[in-house]
Amino acid sequence: MNLTEKVHSLPLSPGVYLMKDSLGNIIYVGKAKRLRKRVQSYFYNNKGHSPKVVQLVRQIRDLEYRLTDTEFEAFMLECQLIKEMKPMYNRKMKNPLAYSYISVREDKGRRQFEVSYDPGPPGASLHFGPYTSRSTVERALQGIKESQRILCSSPNARGSLCLNHSLGLCLGMCGGGAALEAYDVIMDRIIALLDGRDTGILSDLEQRMAEAAERFDFEAAVKYRDYAGAVQALLQKEKVSRFTGENNSIAVLEPMAGDRIKLILIKGAQIIYRATLHSQQMDRAQLQAAVYAAILEQFAAAAAAGSAGDGAGTINRHTIDEAQIIYSYLKSSSGSYLIIPPEWLGSPPEPLLEGAVDKLVAGCLEQQEDAE
Template sequence: MNLAEKVKALPLTPGVYLMKDRLDHIIYVGKAKSLKKRVQTYFQQSKAHSPKVKRLISNIRDFEVRLTDTEFEAFMLECRLIKQLKPLYNKKMKNPLAYTYLVIRCSREGRRRIDITNDPAGQEGDLFFGPYTSRSTVEKAVQGLQESYRILCSSPYAKHSPCLNHSLGLCLGMCTGSEDALSAYNSVLDKIITALNGNHPAVLEDLEQRMIEAAEKHNFEAAAKYRDLMKTLGSLIHKEKVIGFAEEGRNIVILEPVNGREAKLILVKGNRIVRDTKVEAPDTDRNGPAAPHTLHRRIRSAILDTFRLEEPLSPRPKISRHDIDEAQILYSFLQGSARSYLIVPEHWLIPGHEDELGEAVERLIAGYVCAQNGAGDL
């Protein structure tokens, strides 16, 4: 069967495709909501193809597919296969240096400074944020914050000697030994740390106010600079929320449609799928039963049987660069519209809390029905 015939025979269902070269090496892994529609795009003439895609297409001699029941499973499978196979054209996930950390380092003198690194190992007292998948984003955020808050000191450990950046208006004067300058500097770092921890984003509020003031003075170049910095810093804060979500190691129950008759019950621990099974889909007829007894019982049993067998709640290490992609997929999926999911606290798994778990399963099934009817989440 030639490639055109293989593409024509593909189903309109979710899955992962693996592109191969003339030596039968897998050179690219991708996911699709509809395998047939997605794979077809590689074999159609298109001016929209990027140079990278054109090079990939020129080397494709064959492909294989792996079917999944849901798009979410296709995302997770693609991520796992890329890490396992390290295809040539999936360079972004292949290169471990693609992951960057922002770190607040503390010197022997007790002076803190912002740094960027690919190595999450550090000295006692260092405070790490990340991993981030875009080094350029981290660099833009750090450079922008240093310039905007005038903490870009070129001689941070000098005393009573103004640095070059101080004369350029980019340094508060920590290098001069000024206690006021050092206090202001530490206040800025505290604001940055607070924002990256997902708490009160005072830094973003400051930048927004500066943007407004610049625009009122018709200094649109400065206003645009503050706007771009807000967007860049916002992406780092979002990533920290993703990481924090994954580090909590939550028990997550997802109910996804497969077709009109079946749904997929997916149980996730942290950012790892620990169980998936097909179940009878709830009746989406508004006049029908919202939570059939057999479905309710099956979901409840799956939750108890699976999560009770998992390791008990314990302190978790910082999420590694190898976990960040799955964490991002899961977090983004749960933030999407028309999703039916449930987060199960550990105490619901203890005997005596059957009513709380039962009511939550009822809400999960009712949320699925509403989502399929286009009513959104409950």
């Protein structure tokens, strides 16, 4: 079967596709909710493709695929295969592998932000990240500093006002005096923003965008839109980083076609267990008992494996990518999920767990009925 025939014969199912070159090397791994439509998009209506995608398509000579039951599993399998195989075009289409951090450092009695690839030793400074796009970090900080008028062009100067002060971009902390107190208040607000405690600065950027649009200053509106978008991306990445570090125990139930229900158990950013249940073969009490038993058994095994020191807690790019998939899935899930507090998995287990599992099963069965 040639490549064209293979593409036309692909199923309209979730899964992962692996592109190969003339030597049979896997050069790209991708995921899809509907495999055939996604793979066909590489070869048809390709005028909007980036140069890297055009170059990739020129080298494709064969492909294989792996089916999954759900789109979520396809996303997770893609991450796993990229980590294992390191295909050439997945690396080309990624940002550089180094992470970026925002550090708050003390310099001559004044706190300042610094973007770097190394946050320094633990406790050396307050820092946020890791972030996978340095350009997004720098654009977000530029917008924050500009909107809060702390974009000083002479940050190390004392006693003389910088050029940006005359342009309205610096409130004058370079001149000392009362402006330094205002500067400290602003720094506290920015730190609260990056920490997710106060999004007032983001609202300010969005307000500036709206005001610029109202006065038909579209150049300024686009600038503030881009600044706001970069800040939102930073806040999202910070949430994902915290989510990754929490090493949550998560149970997901996702209804599938027919009477099938997919049970997925996640520890941190890893799927540790999956099983297919059939709602027509089991009543609600039996489903609840099966899910409850799997939760206790599998998370106990995961805890035992973690205590052996296997390095699973290391945060790297793939861990962050996997955590992003899980986080986004939970926030917009078509299934039901339960984040299980650690104390519920003790011995004996917390009685609240049984009630929570019952609600989880009931929610999934209700979604299954609505889909019919």
